[in-house]
Amino acid sequence: MTNFPVEKIRADFPILAETIRNKPLVYLDNAATCQKPQSVIDSLVHVYAHEYANVHRGVHTLSVRATDKYESTREKVRSFINAASDKEIIFVRGTTEAINLVAQSYGRTNIQAGDEILISAMEHHSNIVPWQMLCEQTGAVLKVIPMTTQGELIYEEFERLLTPKTKLLAVVHMSNALGTINPVKRMIDAAHALDVPVLIDGAQAIPHMSVDVQALDCDFYVFSGHKLYGPAGIGVLYGKQALLEAMPPYHGGGDMIKRVTFEKSEYAGLPNKFEAGTPSIADGIALGAAIDYLTAVGMDTIAAYEAELLAYATEQAKQIKGLKLIGEAAEKGAILSFVLDHIHPHDIGTMLDSLGIAIRAGHHCAMPVMDFYGVPATARASFAMYNTKQEIDFLMQGIQSLIEVFG
Amino acid sequence: MFEELRDLYQEVIFDHNRNPRNFRIIDPSDRKVDGFNPLCGDRLTLFLKMDGDVIVDASFQGSGCAISTASVSLMTEIIKGKTLTEAETLFKQFHEMTTGKEEHIDLEAMGKLAVLAGVREYPARVKCATLAWHTLDAALKNAAASVSTE
Ligand SMILES: Cc1ncc(COP(=O)(O)O)c(C=O)c1O
Numbered sequence: 035m036t037n038f039p040v041e042k043i044r045a046d047f048p049i050l051a052e053t054i055r056n057k058p059l060v061y062l063d064n065a066a067t068c069q070k071p072q073s074v075i076d077s078l079v080h081v082y083a084h085e086y087a088n089v090h091r092g093v094h095t096l097s098v099r100a101t102d103k104y105e106s107t108r109e110k111v112r113s114f115i116n117a118a119s120d121k122e123i124i125f126v127r128g129t130t131e132a133i134n135l136v137a138q139s140y141g142r143t144n145i146q147a148g149d150e151i152l153i154s155a156m157e158h159h160s161n162i163v164p165w166q167m168l169c170e171q172t173g174a175v176l177k178v179i180p181m182t183t184q185g186e187l188i189y190e191e192f193e194r195l196l197t198p199k200t201k202l203l204a205v206v207h208m209s210n211a212l213g214t215i216n217p218v219k220r221m222i223d224a225a226h227a228l229d230v231p232v233l234i235d236g237a238q239a240i241p242h243m244s245v246d247v248q249a250l251d252c253d254f255y256v257f258s259g260h261k262l263y264g265p266a267g268i269g270v271l272y273g274k275q276a277l278l279e280a281m282p283p284y285h286g287g288g289d290m291i292k293r294v295t296f297e298k299s300e301y302a303g304l305p306n307k308f309e310a311g312t313p314s315i316a317d318g319i320a321l322g323a324a325i326d327y328l329t330a331v332g333m334d335t336i337a338a339y340e341a342e343l344l345a346y347a348t349e350q351a352k353q354i355k356g357l358k359l360i361g362e363a364a365e366k367g368a369i370l371s372f373v374l375d376h377i378h379p380h381d382i383g384t385m386l387d388s389l390g391i392a393i394r395a396g397h398h399c400a401m402p403v404m405d406f407y408g409v410p411a412t413a414r415a416s417f418a419m420y421n422t423k424q425e426i427d428f429l430m431q432g433i434q435s436l437i438e439v440f441g
Numbered sequence: 442m443f444e445e446l447r448d449l450y451q452e453v454i455f456d457h458n459r460n461p462r463n464f465r466i467i468d469p470s471d472r473k474v475d476g477f478n479p480l481c482g483d484r485l486t487l488f489l490k491m492d493g494d495v496i497v498d499a500s501f502q503g504s505g506c507a508i509s510t511a512s513v514s515l516m517t518e519i520i521k522g523k524t525l526t527e528a529e530t531l532f533k534q535f536h537e538m539t540t541g542k543e544e545h546i547d548l549e550a551m552g553k554l555a556v557l558a559g560v561r562e563y564p565a566r567v568k569c570a571t572l573a574w575h576t577l578d579a580a581l582k583n584a585a586a587s588v589s590t591e
Binding site for chain 2: 385388389395397401404432435440
């Protein structure tokens with residue numbers, strides 16, 4: 035392995051010292067949610083102990099302090115994804131809320147009966163259901179880009195499905211069920227050639243690689259703080275300024291207005307227009323701490339280390355008789371989804387848990403992907419920068435042993 | 442390596458998982474109900490053949506984890522020959538055994554089903570064991586459609 039300082043990083047994550055059923059925790063469920071470094075935990079504690087007040091609405095010192103801290107995260111996020119302006123960074127609860135916001139605000143304004151919305155066969159439910167709801171409301175039609183059994187989108191089919199009827203492309207950057215990294219740049223360019231705006235679901239991609247929204251030229255990019263080593267309850271909608279400006283508000287309430295009378299309300303400018311109500315103040319500030327942490331380690335360094343972990347895990351997994359990998363795309367992030375002959379993923383999950391190993395067993399909120407592979411569920415080990423080769427060895431030993439026990 | 446799991450994965454469970462009993466279709470059947478656990482995606486179909494009030498045959502189709510397969514397999518064995526009322530009582534006892542208060546459980550009375558008592562300690566797996574029984578409950582009430590554990 036490269037000289038990635040994994041032991042030093044592990045020491046920054048207090049939960050990794052936990053024991054589960056008297057065994058050291060081996061946390062391999064990072065695609066569901068990531069653990070938090072001490073600096074993020076400290077940040078939460080510090081806010082509540084020293085900086086907490088409501089934001090954007092007080093003249094008192096504490097409110098100004100909280101507002102400054104909260105707004106400084108917006109700038110950190112902007113810089114982290116290289117957005118052109120911090121007006122383009124909208125704080126939401128998470129990926130799910132961000133997609134719903136775009137579907138309802140952008141979608142209901144711009145999409146009509148007979149229009150088509152294009153998604154892919156490997157979307158998380160949160161990038162399927164909001165569009166189905168929009169289709170029901172508007173009479174638009176949902177189209178789905180198919181994939182191969184390797185778990186790669188069929189690019190020619192994408193080109194065929196992208197037509198003048200297409201009014202929006204919403205596609206996942208990295209699949210949580212398969213690990214596939216989609217060729218989003220190429221897809222965005224193809225969509226733009228037909229003036230089709232593109233939303234990228236970056237929930238999984240964002241903790242694993244550096245993302246530059248201007249280089250991608252995507253119209254919307256969405257992600258959750260909790261998968262980025264930050265707190266749950268805070269997430270980001272990036273949108274191009276011109277698009278966001280033309281969109282109506284999603285929620286109405288305090289903070290998103292300039293002036294309210296009973297006859298009419300005048301909305302605030304960006305980003306406040308989309309941020310009605312008191313936000314997750316401390317979580318937002320702590321997301322800034324998570325970004326500081328990641329920036330210090332370096333996203334490219336993390337990506338290189340995780341690529342080694344994935345290559346090692348894949349090689350080991352292939353040695354196990356009766357193990358079938360689900361998702362073998364050439365471009366893949368650090369996710370290993372698999373099934374075992376005659377052993378249900380739930381049993382795998384419980385057995386590994388008894389060894390202290392946390393994996394996910396289930397449909398990963400991607401039931402259509404399960405249907406495609408004809409399995410009810412898969413077992414999924416998903417890696418983060420604090421995982422080690424030894425942990426992968428331990429996982430593989432656990433899998434070998436449980437295969438023996440099941441006979 | 443898996444010593445702590447012995448209460449959950451007893452040999453009887455492995456046996457029923459490897460060789461599920463009554464894994465077949467009854468056609469024509471008198472009652473046929475689908476059970477679904479949306480949490481894990483497991484599905485099963487339960488078939489009952491009745492003679493008046495008595496269950497004369499029971500079988501199932503579908504796939505699930507070892508716990509749910511063993512549970513439905515054992516269930517189809519045990520309810521054969523039982524009246525609807527007796528089966529309903531068993532459903533309640535099974536439910537109590539897997540989710541109820543410790544002191545209300547009479548493991549002796551549960552017979553073979555007692556091997557599933559271990560799920561009590563694994564809240565994430567209780568639904569695997571009870572899916573079969575919820576499906577039976579729906580069949581007993583003659584709910585023709587389908588049942589979900591949620
Ligand atoms: C690809 C993908 N999209 C969307 C989501 C939804 O994220 P959240 O639950 O944080 O809103 C997830 C989370 O599992 C995901 O993996």
